[in-house]
Amino acid sequence: MTTHAPTAERRRRGRLALATTLAIAAGLAVASPATAGSGGAGMVPPPVPGAKAKLVNGLAVPPKEAPQRVVEVIDAANRIAKGHPYCLGGGHRSFQSKCYDCSGSVSYALHGGSLLNYPLASSGFYGWGHRGRGSWITVYANGGHAFMTVAGLRFDTSDTPGQGPGWATTMGYENPRSYQIRHKPGF
Secondary structure (H helix, E strand, C coil): CCCCCCHHHHHHHHHHHHHHHHHHHCCCCCCCHHHHCCCCCCCCCCCECCCCCEEECCEEECECCCCHHHHHHHHHHHHHHCCCCECCCCCCCCCCCCCECHHHHHHHHHHHCCCCCCCCCHHHHHHCCEECCCCCEEEEECCCCEEEEECCEEEECCCCCCCCCEEECCCCCCCHHHCEEEECCCC
16 A cells, blocks of 8 residues: 655645745746656646636646645646556556556546545445535546546546546546546545
8 A cells, every 4th residue: 555645745845836836926937746747848837716727738727726635636637647648457556657547547646635545446436435526526437437527627538638647628428427426525
């Protein structure tokens, strides 16, 4: 089982995010950790006003109103959103993988926000959290596929740009009624 980042590491990430935001506001070019390991080019802009995330160059920009753990889920998803290909079973044995499938991608992102302790297959999400939509994060899972919405954006491995995990502004082809819909209380 993978453990969560120590509190000191989280504080360091928070300070780095604040420094990045201040540097961007000052007009300086600083690469953020979310893009550095993602294979993506460019920077993630500072948080956007309101409660809805924004899609910029294939990466999600968290909203200012989002709780810290939601921001951490977005940051984790951004790390694999560009540059990691799809592979069946990717991300199931370990959160760290060269490629990810649908549930491996969702697992990785949720783990980044301390909302999941070990990777789950699609059907494993049937018992995760509580039934229904969340206010910030909602996981959709059935026996063959899993995806999630975070702050108004969809994180998925299908019907998104590229060949692996990615963000989209629409629900795509999926019919939410054919999925178990789950959330963690408070999120």
